[in-house]
Amino acid sequence: MLAVVPRPVTVRVPSKVNLHLAVGAVRKDGFHELATIFQSLSLTDDVTVAIADEPGVEVRGEGATSVPTGGSNLAWRAVEELARYVGKEADEPKVRVLIRKGIPVSGGMAGGSADAAATLVGLANLWKLEISRDELASVAATLGSDVPFMLHGGTALGTGRGEQIVPVLSRHTFHWVLAFARGGLATPKVYGELDRLRATGEPARVGAVEPVLEALASGEARQLALLLGNDLQAAAVSLRPGLRRTLRAGVNAGALAGIVSGSGPTCAFLCADAEAAVQVAAELSGAGVCRTVRVVHGPVPGARVVNDEEPHSTPPQVHA
Ligand SMILES: C[C@@](CO)(OP(=O)(O)O)[C@H](O)COP(=O)(O)OP(=O)(O)OC[C@H]1O[C@@H](n2ccc(N)nc2=O)[C@H](O)[C@@H]1O
Numbered sequence: 565m566l567a568v569v570p571r572p573v574t575v576r577v578p579s580k581v582n583l584h585l586a587v588g589a590v591r592k593d594g595f596h597e598l599a600t601i602f603q604s605l606s607l608t609d610d611v612t613v614a615i616a617d618e619p620g621v622e623v624r625g626e627g628a629t630s631v632p633t634g635g636s637n638l639a640w641r642a643v644e645e646l647a648r649y650v651g652k653e654a655d656e657p658k659v660r661v662l663i664r665k666g667i668p669v670s671g672g673m674a675g676g677s678a679d680a681a682a683t684l685v686g687l688a689n690l691w692k693l694e695i696s697r698d699e700l701a702s703v704a705a706t707l708g709s710d711v712p713f714m715l716h717g718g719t720a721l722g723t724g725r726g727e728q729i730v731p732v733l734s735r736h737t738f739h740w741v742l743a744f745a746r747g748g749l750a751t752p753k754v755y756g757e758l759d760r761l762r763a764t765g766e767p768a769r770v771g772a773v774e775p776v777l778e779a780l781a782s783g784e785a786r787q788l789a790l791l792l793g794n795d796l797q798a799a800a801v802s803l804r805p806g807l808r809r810t811l812r813a814g815v816n817a818g819a820l821a822g823i824v825s826g827s828g829p830t831c832a833f834l835c836a837d838a839e840a841a842v843q844v845a846a847e848l849s850g851a852g853v854c855r856t857v858r859v860v861h862g863p864v865p866g867a868r869v870v871n872d873e874e875p876h877s878t879p880p881q882v883h884a
């Protein structure tokens with residue numbers, strides 16, 4: 565009798581920006597204690613998982629050539645972790661993963677984490693697993709600090725090393741312009757640079773998280789703009805001094821505020837509305853301070869199956 569091979573499953577997964585990133589002490593396990601507010605953004609990766617005779621990962625799109633396709637790819641690690649969790653034999657998952665990247669690699673927008681989260685959701689569907697979101701989140705946390713949020717999406721507070729997620733009330737949609745840099749920044753290097761800066765001085769720290777929560781609940785972009793803060797920004801700028809110029813250029817172009825996204829080097833500019841974002845993007849792209857400019861919005865849903873929707877929708881793009 566012929567076995568029925570399940571159809572491939574395609575999952576769309578957002579990127580993220582940290583609206584507030586307070587980096588605390590280094591813990592015994594080497595991670596920093598965090599209090600962060602994540603917001604998912606409409607810049608996405610699409611990940612397709614399929615049963616195949618030749619297992620492996622294929623990567624296409626934005627920055628694809630700098631993404632490993634072997635066992636260190638976070639999507640492949642997700643295949644292995646989920647297989648282990650549900651008790652599949654180590655050589656059983658004959659799965660092929662196709663990643664279509666829209667999220668810049670090593671850009672501080674959690675692209676690898678996004679692919680891992682998308683793979684978990686895709687496999688749960690492909691393998692018809694009876695697994696709860698909480699269980700999936702616990703597997704996600706073993707893959708990386710940002711992975712649980714990429715499952716979750718929306719706007720959320722992350723604590724611990726960033727993996728403990730609680731949803732946050734956020735009214736309205738916020739409009740952003742992203743400035744992609746040439747080349748990426750390695751996350752551990754940026755945390756290390758912050759440790760170095762703190763050992764030799766007192767780089768400014770972000771304020772309390774409560775006012776940010778209030779601004780999100782009010783949905784007022786102008787209020788939120790005054791409160792955006794990222795403790796890793798000083799470290800990213802120290803490693804890439806040119807980011808200072810990019811941040812200034814975005815505000816000069818009419819953004820309400822600019823911030824380094826997570827560990828950088830992508831810069832995210834909050835704009836008053838959708839129309840203002842398009843104008844800021846056009847002006848910023850002519851300023852010669854970044855590689856590419858994108859207009860996006862948030863929050864959007866976390867990793868979700870989109871089998872019957874059209875393939876990867878790239879947001880408006882302006883080449884700088
Ligand atoms: C900085 C943030 C902000 O959301 O994201 P990115 O900007 O890289 O996307 C995250 O904290 C990145 O999370 P993620 O990329 O999942 O990191 P992990 O794989 O868990 O850890 C990579 C390395 O980052 C450092 N790290 C990460 C998280 C944390 N709370 N403390 C740390 O010190 C450690 O050096 C660790 O070895």
Ligand SMILES: Nc1ncnc2c1ncn2[C@@H]1O[C@H](COP(=O)(O)OP(=O)(O)O)[C@@H](O)[C@H]1O
Pocket residue numbers: 630631632636637638639663668669670671672673674675676677679680749751827828
């Ligand atoms: N599926 C993936 N997509 C992107 N990067 C990946 C992936 N798997 C592993 N990596 C590696 O993870 C590192 C961080 O990538 P990424 O998640 O894009 O950046 P960031 O941590 O700045 O958000 C890079 O060195 C990249 O080569």
